[in-house]
Amino acid sequence: MAALAINGGTPTRRRPWPRWPQWDSREEQRLLDTLHGDDWGGFTPVVAEFEQAFARHHGTAYGIAAVNGTQTLVAVLMAAGIGPGDEVIVPPYTFIATASAVRLVGATPVFADIEADTYNLDPIAAEAAITPRTRAIIPVHFAGQAADMDRLVPLARRHGLLLIEDAAHAHGAAWHGRMCGSLGDAGSFSFQSSKNMTAGEGGALTTSDRDLADAIRSRVNQGRAIHGAWYEHPNLGTNMRLSAWQAAVLLAQLERLDDQTDRRMASARALNSLFAEVEGIQPMRWDPRADRHAFHLYMVRYDERAFGVPRAVFQQALAAEGIPCSTGYPFPLYRQESLGPAFARAAPCPNAEQACREAIWLPQSLLLADPAEMEDVAAAVTRIRDHRHELARLALE
Numbered sequence: 001m002a003a004l005a006i007n008g009g010t011p012t013r014r015r016p017w018p019r020w021p022q023w024d025s026r027e028e029q030r031l032l033d034t035l036h037g038d039d040w041g042g043f044t045p046v047v048a049e050f051e052q053a054f055a056r057h058h059g060t061a062y063g064i065a066a067v068n069g070t071q072t073l074v075a076v077l078m079a080a081g082i083g084p085g086d087e088v089i090v091p092p093y094t095f096i097a098t099a100s101a102v103r104l105v106g107a108t109p110v111f112a113d114i115e116a117d118t119y120n121l122d123p124i125a126a127e128a129a130i131t132p133r134t135r136a137i138i139p140v141h142f143a144g145q146a147a148d149m150d151r152l153v154p155l156a157r158r159h160g161l162l163l164i165e166d167a168a169h170a171h172g173a174a175w176h177g178r179m180c181g182s183l184g185d186a187g188s189f190s191f192q193s194s195k196n197m198t199a200g201e202g203g204a205l206t207t208s209d210r211d212l213a214d215a216i217r218s219r220v221n222q223g224r225a226i227h228g229a230w231y232e233h234p235n236l237g238t239n240m241r242l243s244a245w246q247a248a249v250l251l252a253q254l255e256r257l258d259d260q261t262d263r264r265m266a267s268a269r270a271l272n273s274l275f276a277e278v279e280g281i282q283p284m285r286w287d288p289r290a291d292r293h294a295f296h297l298y299m300v301r302y303d304e305r306a307f308g309v310p311r312a313v314f315q316q317a318l319a320a321e322g323i324p325c326s327t328g329y330p331f332p333l334y335r336q337e338s339l340g341p342a343f344a345r346a347a348p349c350p351n352a353e354q355a356c357r358e359a360i361w362l363p364q365s366l367l368l369a370d371p372a373e374m375e376d377v378a379a380a381v382t383r384i385r386d387h388r389h390e391l392a393r394l395a396l397e
């Protein structure tokens with residue numbers, strides 16, 4: 001049989017995967033309309049149109065657009081008056097923004113472990129992390145699968161905590177038929193280039209709480225009051241407004257979201273059944289209550305012992321076979337020194353540590369291929385397993 005691609009063989013997959021981002025004449029038309037308009041800024045009607053469409057899509061009364069999915073978290077924390085002396089519970093297996101937003105408002109992130117088989121915040125660990133200083137919990141709907149909101153919502157209510165959904169991966173995702181972003185007090189979304197909807201950069205907040213919506217909008221808009229005078233700034237805020245260009249693109253992207261989510265779920269189902277046969281590759285548990293899974297990432301747990309090849313070598317071999325993939329976060333967030341050296345001494349979160357050792361991520365754009373093409377992914381994995389002796393040399397280097 002031919003050598004592995006990493007050793008000079010022909011890659012299993014030679015055709016390109018779907019490109020990302022995707023766009024068509026809808027984006028073009030809306031961008032031209034914006035170009036020909038008199039205003040390209042954040043107060044242009046197209047921004048309000050996007051905010052309303054996005055909120056409606058996610059089942060909330062209000063939507064507030066903002067520059068990105070980091071500042072959306074900062075804005076909601078500022079709006080809630082969370083700052084120095086306050087604690088906010090976050091998972092350690094997420095992008096740094098979930099925790100750095102907490103630091104940016106002067107509060108302290110407190111890390112609670114994730115579930116081993118979904119990589120979502122573990123409600124039991126979150127409860128154990130509550131102290132008298134806790135003000136909020138930020139579960140991340142990681143990889144596009146809703147966190148266990150059946151337990152997190154009552155937990156937050158019981159303790160009087162704000163529940164902020166970091167839905168940066170979860171556009172159009174749902175839990176028991178209810179959209180992510182409408183399950184807690186507020187939802188925070190990102191439209192950065194890799195995300196399932198994108199304008200290159202961008203963000204949005206969703207909420208059905210009128211007071212919270214007004215307070216957020218004020219922080220996004222230089223602390224102005226909703227119907228206040230232009231040069232009156234009753235709150236401390238900053239300029240986090242989204243531009244008309246981005247809103248124009250996002251309105252077109254939103255039209256495609258449901259079809260693309262269906263496609264990603266179909267491809268993920270295909271991968272789940274293909275991998276059911278492969279020892280050493282375990283897909284994440286798909287909770288049936290997460291009835292719409294956004295699959296921003298398709299993740300598996302890689303078992304080095306079963307496969308006989310170190311994960312880093314496996315990942316390089318898989319990429320060489322034409323399957324885009326990564327190993328994700330190298331270590332949990334409490335080891336990021338910028339968040340504060342004190343965390344390095346904090347109690348470790350064993351499931352997050354394990355996730356950093358075992359995960360393999362495939363990007364959402366791969367799932368936009370025909371579900372039948374997922375066989376190329378499984379074929380590449382099987383080929384690497386069958387030829388693993390060829391990788392022994394690489395592992396030693």
Ligand SMILES: Cc1ncc(COP(=O)(O)O)c(C=O)c1O
Nearest residue numbers: 068069070095097168190191192
């Ligand atoms: C879970 C999570 N939260 C927040 C963010 C921050 O979003 P942005 O890059 O738009 O600032 C990201 C990613 O970029 C993310 O993955």
